[in-house]
Amino acid sequence: MTQQSAKHAARHAFGPGASAPTAPPRIALVGVHGFGERHLVNLGRLEEAGVVELVAVADPNPPQDGALPDSVAVFNTLEQLLAAGPAPDVVILATPIQTHAPLALAALAAGSDVYVEKPPVASMAQFQEVLAAADASGQLVQVGFQSLGSHALPAIRRTIGSGGIGDVLGLSAQGMWVRTRGYFKRSRWAGKRSMDGTDVVDGVATNALAHAVATGLHMAGAHTVADVASVETDLYRAHTTQSDDTSVIRVRTIAGQTLLCALTLCAPEQGNPSVTVHGTLGDITFFYTEDEVVTTTRDGERRETFGRTDLLENLLEASHTGAPLLCSLADTGAFTSVLEAIRTAPDPQEIGAGHLTWEGGGDDAHPVVHQLPELMERAAKAQATFAELGVPWARSLPPAQTFAVDGHPVAEYQDGSRIRAVSSPRPYLHPVRTLAGTVVTDHQPLDHVWHLGVGVALQDVDGVNFWGGRTYTRAAGEYRWRPDHGSIVRLEEQSGLEGHLGETLSWNGPDGAPILTEQRTWVWAAVGPSAWRLTLDFALTPAGDQPVSLGSPGSNGRAAGGYGGFFWRLPECSGATVWAPGTAGETLTGESAVHGTVTPWLAWSGTFAGSAATLVFVAAEDSTDPWFVRVEGYPGVGQSLAWDAPVIAEPGNPVRRSVTVILADGILGTEDIETLISKL
Template sequence: MSEVGFAVVGVRNFAGSYLRNIEELETEGKMKLTAVVVNDQVNNADKVRELRHKGIAIYSSYENLLKEGKSCVDIIGLPVSIPTHSEMAIKGMKAGYNILLEKPPAPTVQEIDAMIKTEKETGRFCSIGFQYIHSHTIRKIKKFILDGKLGEVKEIAAKGFWPRFKSYYDRNDWAGKSVAMGQLVLDGPMHNAFAHYLNNMIFIAGSNMHSSAQLKRVRAELYRGHSYIEADDNSCIELETNSGTKIYFYVTHIPEAKRDPIMEIVGTEGKITWQMNEDTKIELDNGEVIEFDNEGLDPKKEVFRIAADKHLSLIEDLYCTPENTRNFVVAINGAYDSAQKIKAIPQDLIKEFNNDEGEYQTVLPGIDDLIDQAFAERKLLSDLDIDWAVKTEWINVENYPGFNPFN
């Protein structure tokens, strides 16, 4: 078995984690970091010297990699800006490379449809880096459900509370933007920071181990508390699948306290609780309790292993693809269609201040309790009769053709 040659586009921000994961996995003998694209080699001179010293090829542009990398590169990792995902993935596949694309796959359904079309035309693959779809616990949960042990899944709900400071939004040109570089970004909590947890629920509701659930309709509310961004930072969504399962999602970047995501899956024969650290508890109506964790399997690394295994023909199917994440994109696009606009929360309700760590922070007092209540009652925020919340309409997303908020 020959080693799979990985290239990574970039060295800063999330690209750094790609480089570390591949280099740590090299000891397994299945893959090797062989090339890196560094556009700004002056300001990254130390990193360029380090990589060259290890024998890794350095390219000054993505185009140069595509033209000259065939001798050493099999899979290109794209931890790049959200607006460029589809274009760069398609270019890479058309040039003859397999692609590992960071989540979210693309801002619009039409972009992901173009990626699916390119996969079929080129025979190349595009694996999506939704790490928890590669995790031991999520896959074990889905098999448990598909085996009928939870009965019929009635509802799945998740919530998460992650503050995001000004430094987070200042880190690049597209953070906190709805549009950047002339393209849609939709950089809200559902589409970026908490995207894994929405995708988990849609995947778990799918009818087999490789599919996500087909969605029937969407209702969503998008709010903004930070005074200096244009995207949403406090959002909730309700989905209904074609099989009747309800999915609820509540996320905020303006909480009073940080709390990691938690998910509940309710079936006719019991309930599953899953936490971000992958601690999982199944409580069946017959009194049986089953608990498990990730058994030491790091899903971030599994993303790379599965892509390498697919390239080596050791597995038939990738875990996470443009096709089985399309319904995640449908959910996001449908959310914007439903909300119609991002509603600014009145600034007299918001607190913006320098916290004890010196970070400029935005908080909406009381939002934590409101989300807890909405989660418990399976309601959207406007259903709680909050003064600043705005009721929205259901949007039918069956056979969803495309998303264009500029019409």
């Protein structure tokens, strides 16, 4: 029992030998409009049950005559209310954000417990000040994150603790709401980051959908300031406000969990916000406004609805019996860390008019950001920010290097350091463009968020997954999540020549120990006025003195699933045609015909975002690696290093591979392709 709760238990003892309080606790409400109206309804319920007595309210805009019983004193300010004495047992604060801290300090100094609406304060400094005042006074401070009173939360903890969804991979919070122009006209502080030099920190994550953040943090085990390792913000706005209305917040906890919050007030339609725990055997999604839990595993879907403890009643019980608060001020330290990161972040970036549509008119008008539901789902699944996904209206993140041909930027080299651990972080190229600027790569797509542009990846390197996602094993005969993900990091760069990048890479296991050393070379140059070529050479050598097995799902028993080695993930492509030359002079056309074949080259043509382009994948002269091709499920091309059997890298005898890709604007025919190849 804390010092605070012990003090209250002694003052309001219940049980044998203790007399019950002679009168119910006296409550004062500061702020009777907006959310204060909900408190009035709740107080009416509790007063009718004889649990509390509403003795006073304070608001510069007093309630209408007759709206409250004559026994309730009405004041313009909390200062006047407290001066009239005696101090109420509990002061409820349903006031603008920037007033929370000074009003809470005044109530605590008067000897009252405090129930403060979210967010509890407008800065970390205020948080520390109010927390210190509460500790010094011995009073209690409950924060109005009502979802934390849900009985679903302990049930979710039990399911996770029993292994019901396996190991936790991460958590995501999603909220898609609609807010109109009129919403931001309801008060002077609405939509403000600051006002008259005073922090307000209104915004989608700190106020409107703050419950999503607070609930997600709670489910991730992050309560206090000390529980948070880092907070990253990616803030945007479509409304003409100071504050963000469409944002991603990524929180990493000291315990190693990651919470990705994707939140917006610019959705096409209002939806129920939720927090999902992603596990290796299934997911648990908590729709906190409904107290509904949906558990999804391979056995199916289970839906349950739970009750909820009222936070004011919990505060009263804590005051009387010393029971723990469900949402104490100290336990909102993690949330305040998020608020502080948002408060100190650069101003939200405006989402350009070309990326949104305004619906409705006048004060009922509201912006809808294009394709936002899919983008938010993709962000949550990849644990990535909008900027990291390369969303067109998001901030531009500088690549490690840019490849250019005749002054045209044609590829951006990413070091992979921002990729989540279970996607096997590694360097890659994205976006890659034709000379006319058509983008012909994708990364972290919704269907396979571990697909990363153009690069080298293998799913089985002595049992370590350098591909990302689930691992296919012969023993299981299926894909399963395993704690086996490695990462590929740059050790050294050898550059200096135009159109050339050489680098030394280390393939490290889950424990960080090196397994392979790679020498990789990129070479790029023009091959005509509307085409350029990209050549990738790589050599894989054991980092130690023992051989290393290089395998794939195919080498582990999955028929025709031998992907791994060089891989190119394409973006969505309409009218896609894939073909290759056959051994008898015929043309092989379509995925089923070319997948698994060994041919000198393979071509892909189609329309990417309205522009036609052709990619020609040219194998090395002595290559016997089959092509891996996907068209229907997703667009991708690879050259399989270990199609149906592992390849062994010996110390001093590296495994070497080379492939060249020609990128051309327009739709090319076989004769055009052979002409370009002859120029190589």
